[in-house]
Amino acid sequence: MSTNLSPEAKLAEQEYNEANTTEDKIIKLEKFISLVPKHKATEKLVARLRSRLVKLKSDLEENKRRLKSLSKGPTWVIPKEGDAQVSLIGVANSGKSQLMRILTGSNTKVGDYPYTTEKPEPGVLDCDGAIIQLIDLPSIFPNIRTESKNGAMLLSQIRASDLIVFVIDLSEDPKKQMDILIEELYNGSIRVNKEKPPIELRRTGSGGAILIGESKVDASREEIIEILHDLGIYNFSLKFFKPMSLSDVVEALDYSLAYSKGIIVANKGDTTGSKESYQKLKELFEKQFIIIPVSATEDEGLVLLQETIFQQLELVRIKSKEPNGGIADKPIVLKQGATVSDVAKIIHTRFFDHFKLAKIYGPSAKFEGQTVGLNHILADGDIVEIFAD
Ligand SMILES: Nc1nc2c(ncn2[C@@H]2O[C@H](COP(=O)(O)OP(=O)(O)OP(=O)(O)O)[C@@H](O)[C@H]2O)c(=O)[nH]1
Numbered sequence: 001m002s003t004n005l006s007p008e009a010k011l012a013e014q015e016y017n018e019a020n021t022t023e024d025k026i027i028k029l030e031k032f033i034s035l036v037p038k039h040k041a042t043e044k045l046v047a048r049l050r051s052r053l054v055k056l057k058s059d060l061e062e063n064k065r066r067l068k069s070l071s072k073g074p075t076w077v078i079p080k081e082g083d084a085q086v087s088l089i090g091v092a093n094s095g096k097s098q099l100m101r102i103l104t105g106s107n108t109k110v111g112d113y114p115y116t117t118e119k120p121e122p123g124v125l126d127c128d129g130a131i132i133q134l135i136d137l138p139s140i141f142p143n144i145r146t147e148s149k150n151g152a153m154l155l156s157q158i159r160a161s162d163l164i165v166f167v168i169d170l171s172e173d174p175k176k177q178m179d180i181l182i183e184e185l186y187n188g189s190i191r192v193n194k195e196k197p198p199i200e201l202r203r204t205g206s207g208g209a210i211l212i213g214e215s216k217v218d219a220s221r222e223e224i225i226e227i228l229h230d231l232g233i234y235n236f237s238l239k240f241f242k243p244m245s246l247s248d249v250v251e252a253l254d255y256s257l258a259y260s261k262g263i264i265v266a267n268k269g270d271t272t273g274s275k276e277s278y279q280k281l282k283e284l285f286e287k288q289f290i291i292i293p294v295s296a297t298e299d300e301g302l303v304l305l306q307e308t309i310f311q312q313l314e315l316v317r318i319k320s321k322e323p324n325g326g327i328a329d330k331p332i333v334l335k336q337g338a339t340v341s342d343v344a345k346i347i348h349t350r351f352f353d354h355f356k357l358a359k360i361y362g363p364s365a366k367f368e369g370q371t372v373g374l375n376h377i378l379a380d381g382d383i384v385e386i387f388a389d
């Protein structure tokens with residue numbers, strides 16, 4: 001296996017082979033993978049090693065789950081409150097806390113020195129009645145998962161949130177910051193703005209391997225089956241829906257991965273050189289990320305930022321109106337795609353059980369006061385008047 005590898009990589013491979021515990025094996029295997037040069041000739045080797053890593057990690061999770069039921073340690077993760085949770089991440093001093101203060105009015109500490117924020121601090125962002133919980137987080141630095149005692153908890157917090165806001169300091173090199181953040185999230189099993197490679201795995205009790213659409217995979221049947229065997233899966237049917245590489249197959253089978261949404265906030269737009277940094281950031285990342293330029297100290301760009309956060313969360317704010325009466329002050333906040341029936345159930349089961357009709361005023365209505373049924377899909381800003389028997 002180790003032909004054409006650097007002496008460093010060979011040493012790492014040997015260390016991996018000699019590791020005894022699952023945790024140690026994971027660390028050594030990650031190191032080995034990081035030292036294998038990534039190109040066409042090594043792609044399958046890397047995919048194979050990654051599949052072993054997936055198996056080791058799932059073994060470790062299983063062990064942890066068992067241990068957890070025995071002892072409940074302290075946890076850092078902030079319980080979700082409100083309609084959605086959004087994490088602010090960035091390297092030290094990028095302005096996460098300053099942004100948090102100005103958006104939520106919280107008094108999280110701001111400092112002109114690194115590592116001011118030591119633990120997650122929640123705050124509330126009111127987006128016209130939608131209550132968004134923002135979390136100000138300690139900064140991210142290289143190898144945080146292994147180098148910091150709180151690294152794993154920080155990553156759990158990020159993975160639990162509905163949206164990740166990458167806060168980038170335009171007075172420093174933006175590429176360097178993005179590379180660190182993406183790499184640390186990647187190593188923490190978080191994929192940002194990526195789709196899970198589309199496959200469908202069914203475990204069958206017997207019958208060996210059945211592959212459907214295997215020609216879509218850039219690998220042989222044997223190579224695909226080997227990956228499944230590495231994961232301890234012997235009887236299965238596996239269907240591929242799009243062209244993909246062997247690494248994509250491994251990714252799709254790694255159930256520990258979180259697929260999260262992220263946007264970039266280009267902060268400190270008031271500093272000298274920030275224009276050039278912003279251009280560079282756009283050139284490199286605008287295909288993958290929405291980028292909002294702001295200055296958290298000068299209060300610039302924050303309205304657009306707030307709107308973008310809300311829009312990315314894919315929520316709708318619906319107000320109810322009493323039949324021939326007043327409109328509620330506070331909206332009901334639901335996921336996009338919500339229907340009149342969802343609103344009826346929330347107001348009172350009576351409105352659902354004895355539903356007659358609803359009248360809609362606002363963006364989803366063809367005309368003001370349009371009469372609709374329970375299945376009508378609502379849009380952000382709608383007003384709904386429900387009539388029941
Ligand atoms: N010029 C300028 N300075 C800013 C801006 N936003 C934040 N700062 C400054 O940058 C420094 C760091 O701000 P913080 O908000 O503490 O940064 P942080 O990302 O929370 O830092 P850590 O908690 O240490 O990771 C402070 O001196 C802020 O006043 C901005 O938009 N423009």
Ligand SMILES: [Mg+2]
Nearest residue numbers: 096097116117
């Ligand atoms: Mg801070």
